[in-house]
Amino acid sequence: MIPFIHTLNALLPFFYLITFIIYLYDFQKGGEKFHNSKRLFLFLTLLFHFLYLMLRTIQFDHPPITNVFEIFTILAFSISFSYFILELVTDIRGTGMFIIIISIIFQTISSLFIQDLTEVKEVLRSNLLGSHVFSALLGYAGITISAVYGFLYLILYKELKTSKFGLIFDRLPNLEVLEKLSFYSAVIGFTLLTIAIIIGIIWLPQAFPNFSYTDPKLIGTMLVWILYGIGLINKLTGKWRGKKLIILSIIGFALAIFSTILTNFLARSFHSFY
């Protein structure tokens, strides 16, 4: 089974790339040619990815959530899967390439560096870890999608303000829809991250008795959480809208990614698993 897992691992970035190219072609050319079939390509890519994740779990006797490269492949899957559901629910089909490209990045890094680990640190063999990682990853997928739609909002906003009517104007949904997509993705992302944080805090003292409250992971996570929290409160009370919220969502996303990279690769944190 291992050679098959390795083949899938090597092929997955290409599957995402092919799907991305089809979405890109459809975005540029318009028309009906790939209007429906591109969704099928995305579905097949997700199916192969799911199969890969299942086979890894069986073969290596643990779900691929124990180090950062295993996490990246699940993150790539979660982002595209969340987009797939979003496309099915909203039938907004013109934005897929902007999301799938993020899955390509995460999956490529994962495919290059992932190892066939069967030995897992004892501390990571916990039932709580599964729910912590699961909610955190879907939360990250949410805030990633929120940032992408936010970015698209800013581009379309600028094109409309400066009377430029190119491909972005032709293909993207309208500003109100982009704002809503960004906001709802952020709400879902924030909720799931909150759940992940709560589980993490419950699990933390028993797993890492020597942890410190000044650990970079804790500080980074709290900053991201507070940032989204401020945004949501101001939106719900009607004080902020449009650009302001969207810029906040993009900053939140950048901070979350920066914090993950910092705590996993650079700083000495209890959360460094690679």
Next chain:
Amino acid sequence: MNLLGISINHRTAPVDLREALHLSEEEIRNLIQQTKDKVLSEGIIISTCNRTEIYGIPKQNGITHLDLQNLIINFKSAAKVSEENFQKFISRESVEHLFRVATGIDSLLIGDNQIFKQVKDSFIISEEMNFAGFLIKRLMDAAVRVGKRAINETAISEGAVTVSYAAVQLVEKIFANLSKKSTLVIGTGETGEIAAKHLRDRGIGRLALTNRTFEKAEKLATELNTAVFPFDTFKDHLHKFDIIISATSSENVILTKEDIEKTMKKRNYDSLVIMDIAIPRDVDPACKDIDYVFYHDIDSLNVIVQQNLAKRRNEIPKVEKIIQEELDAFFDWYNSLQVAPTIKDLRDYFESVRAEEVGKNINKFSEEDREKLEIITKRIINKILHHPTVELKKLSDENSASDFSSLKISVIRELFGLTGNKQNQQEKN
């Protein structure tokens, strides 16, 4: 096929001459009545603001395009219109031109789908006047199919190609649901009126009007069932609207940047779209610097119009391909219609010659040889006609060179004197 067609359109004549030959529905009916009596056995007359066209099958030999031209010129007493102002078509050219008209690629505004509806309406008039015979009915079915295919299979009618539609397209890129939005139209001249009607057709939630001459605004408001604001107080209500369309003939700016800034504060910076479609402009263009104000003037709307027209022009080859496919299909049908009667006429003609000659000479043969004579002469006729029959049948299967097929059939008919039979056949149809 002897289908004649004449057309006066934006390419052949200036607007005053096109207007001189424009026909109302009643005039079309009257002209059909006259045409039916003297000139055409069946046909169709199309008249829009940019073109007037007549297609039909001549009632007898010798009727030409000139007769059709004179008919309409005399009917409209339009002495200024001359022969050069008409395009003339015959047979396949006529069908092709009608298809081009139905798909909108011959229109001044490429891909204009108004013309498709007008062609269909003209056909209904022809049918009601018993002017649409067997051939014209089939022709119109094909024209309607071509028009539908062009709309469904290509992007020839996509995108806004008028300033008013471009304004609506732009608004739809900012707001998700027009039924929840409100619009104020300032100035109820022709442009303002068209814009107001477009927005109402797109299901705008609330529409209000204001105009310097209050009565004029009131008149349009009654027609559209909307509210009216007096011109001197409308600024107090600006913040209640998500879309402002300004199309007055004012020489000066009527909404300054300060007016819009005040409005935006009252709106808590909720998005505001301003479409300034007046020349000179009604709204200070500097207001585009204010956050969430989407200001567009006639120039930026024209950019959308020009882009969409360019896209439509790129679709013309696709539409022309559909036209060629449908032309071939139409002439395949037409030729098959002609081939069967021609084979029958040819066989009947040979059989009549054979029977006549056998009848004349039958007495020269003994009783026992007479049956053999019948068999042998019939066999000779069958052998002679075998190859021509096969060739004629091939014509009905061929997909191309349809006009050439018609030519072959007509040569055979002329050589063997079958012309009278063909006319009888047409009359039967």
